[in-house]
Amino acid sequence: MTRNAPSELGEFLKARRAELSPRSVGLPGGAARRVPGLRREEVAMLAAISTDYYTRLEQGRIQASEPVLNAIARVLDLDEDQRAYVFELAGKEPARPRTQGVQKVQPQLQRLLDDLGSIPAMVLGRHMDVLAWNPLAAALVGDFGQIPEKDRNYALMVFSPALRELYADWESTARIAVAQLRMEAAHNAGSARLTSLVNELSERDPDFRRWWAAHHVAARTVGTKTLNHPIAGTLVLEWDTLTCTTDPDQQLIVWTAAPGTPTHEGLRFLASWAADSHEPTRGTTN
Missing domain, CATH: 1.10.260.40 (lambda repressor-like DNA-binding domains)
Structure with a gap:
């Protein structure tokens, strides 16, 4: 809690x-x-x-x-x-606005998502909720549109069986997600939504309970993830975070690979597969 x-x-x-x-x-x-x-x-x-x-x-x-x-x-x-x-x-930083209504993706971020055809990208809001995504992100991580909106949360997804299989170094990824969620707790102290998420994950997963109790924190910045993707094979992706200036509680997360690398070719193949076969949803939070 x-x-x-x-x-x-x-x-x-x-x-x-x-x-x-x-x-x-x-x-x-x-x-x-x-x-x-x-x-x-x-x-x-x-x-x-x-x-x-x-x-x-x-x-x-x-x-x-x-x-x-x-x-x-x-x-x-x-x-x-x-x-x-x-x-x-300790209250030594200026307090951020505590608008806790339904959060919607900023229009400029949605336009950017729509134009990123060859780069997986999604927008995370407060509490690590997934607010929007492009088709390639859905093909890479999972079809967010098939997840009920109340469960459309990156921390919840990380502790799902599907993402345990997807991430080659799942434990490192999950620890970072817990540390980022702990940072969210400082930004949104007293949030009922956050309390509910922490309680759900604590009841469901012993790893989460242990890592949450360790009180490690991390901001979303940059990093590298290796994915064992069932369609595109092994992908080594660099991820970066872009914060929306009009709503700092919204961040665009992008996964990229250098041109000419096997991962870059794998992303191109995955984009073609998604367009031809399944076309995962382009999404926003209503």
Whole structure:
């Protein structure tokens, strides 16, 4: 279940310090410990704050200043995504509009999708809901139009049997999806839709429960995925994310391959197959 931001911040900090050893931050190893990772007093000492202050921060009883958050981020060796997540939870970034009505794909993104005939692409909205897609994305990942709208969500799809078979390194893909969903929890704290998704996945999948509890976070940026496609064979695709400026909660995800590569030829074959045989749906959320 999603929680309020102070509680979530405390859980996240505890999860991160549990991953560090005294030696990794320049402290002597010492005797065996009852719990893994750094103690609260060690984080506080390294961040030059009192143990009581840090304890109250983890317990959600105080709000930290920006310098303190920077110091803690340094001690816990947070990466850029994790640091952004901490600041978001602490309310140190401008709040984004919390329009929670039915989200529709932006017209300019739909036009772009319609023109991307040789590149698989889809639009993700809040909570990783799939808002729109082009035929080649449907041929690549699955026909979104055949999925009920309430289940048309990328995180749900990743934990489906079909995508477990499709992704060559499914575990890595699924872990990233969980980390991205955790970032969505910071952007949309208290969302009933997000709570429902997390509850459904937690009840359904032990891997999701374990990875959600680890409190890892990631933004959607760029990466590479290898797919074992039943029609086009092995495809090694680079994916990229383009954020809509008129609605930052909508992102265009594209999969590409360099011209002349086997994957590029595989995509061309898949596009021809989709057009001639099945023609998967071009879609939007109504």
